[in-house]
Amino acid sequence: MPRNLVLFDLEWNIGYKPYIFNYHGVQQTFRGEIIEIGAVKIDEDANVLDTFSIHLRPRIFRTLQHHIAKVTGLTQADLDRGEPIVQGLRRFMQWCGPDAEFAEWGMDDVPVLKQNLFLCNLDESRPTQWYDLQQIFLREHPRKEGEGMTLESVVTRMGIPMERPFHDALSDTLYTADVCRKLDLRAGLAAYPTEEESLRASLCPAPGDYRDFRVFRGYVEQSAWRSDPKIITASCPVCGGDLQPDDIWLKKGNSGWYTLSQCPICAGKGGHERIVPVDPLFFTHLHAYLSLERPRDGDGERVFVVLKGPNRGRPLTAAGLDEVLAGARRRAGLAHATCHELRHTCFTRLREAGMSLEAIQAQAGHANLDTTRLYLHLSNDWLADQYRDAMTVLADIYDNNGAVS
Secondary structure (H helix, E strand, C coil): CHHHHHHHHEEEEEECCCCCCEECCCCEEEECCCEEEEEECCCCCCCEEEEEEEEEEECCCCCCHHHHHHHCCHHHHHHHHHHHHHHHHHHHHHCCCCCEEEEEECCCCHHHHHHHHHCCCCCCCCCEEEHHHHHHHHHHHCCCCCCCCHHHHHHHHHHCCCCCCCCHHHHHHHHHHHCCCCHHHHHHCCCCCCHHHHHHHHHHHCCCCCCCCCCCCCCCHHHHHCCCCCHHCCCCCCCECCEEEEECCCCEEEEEEEEEEEEECCCCCCCCHHHHHHHHHHHHHHHHHHHCCCCCCCCCCCCCCCCCCCCCCCEECHHHHHHHHHHHHHHHCCCCCHHHHHHHHHHHHHHHHCCEEEEEHHCCCCCCHHHHHHHHHCCCHHHHHHHHHHHHHHHEEEEECCEEE
């Protein structure tokens, strides 16, 4: 029986403020509300069998964000004329069919679609099979130095005529089909790693420090899997002893979570973990960066990637970060500034704000306080303020005759 393969692309709108919602007991930030869907059904030779295109009228982010308007060419009138999002998403999923297997260029649209289906009270369990076509492409065309992985750059590299605009959902999907026809798509789909194989490659690379992993499925509410004895009393794959799961669980994908469990018997020496508090404002800025600046088809799962030039979308290196900082330094009119100096500044400001030396030591990950003290460059004004505060306290303790009050 031929497979029902659906290539799709989404354009979504974002708000000027993050939107937080409860997803099966877990607080999530809404990545974006879908405003356009483009999709094609293809066979395993990438021949187009059918197409689907729709503009949607959002319910949450109703005002078109200016950056989205610039990238997509859409207008507020386009959003206002769109089909109501619940009705449009339902029609799209019906067009796809219950046996659809989804494929896209990258995997950015998968969590966005899942979130939108959930918020529209539609079935988010389908589809169960997803393909990242970038992986299939790289299997045949390994990436060379300086080559980008944006859809436009790959279309150019493969010599495909640019007869349609980019950043139009259906147009981008048709370009993706053009790229697929340059590949042995049938072989690529057959060799595509299963979820377990992908997890092993990402969580337990060889050589590496992590021995094995286990997947537990079927949970909806977070409280259910956090208290399940099967998870909290898992055994070590080496010695059979009880593992000690971490209190911190990290999010993977739209509905998956993972944590690191350690065996007190088999754990090696030297490795240690520390928890660093982060200001909530950081996540607001991170959301803005991921939504507005980071290329959607940026390389891999790296958060910070190159934003401009021939390496756009590739992971940001230490040298690249130094270049970013150098540009900021020039704009600020500073003669000298390095990342390490900013680390010194951070800890100095924390101390001046009243954070204890021991807390700063823990924040910095220093083994002893003497190292932490080397990071602090306290101003004379701060020292004078500290002295005046101390003298005020002493004045309250002792009366004018020198007796303890």
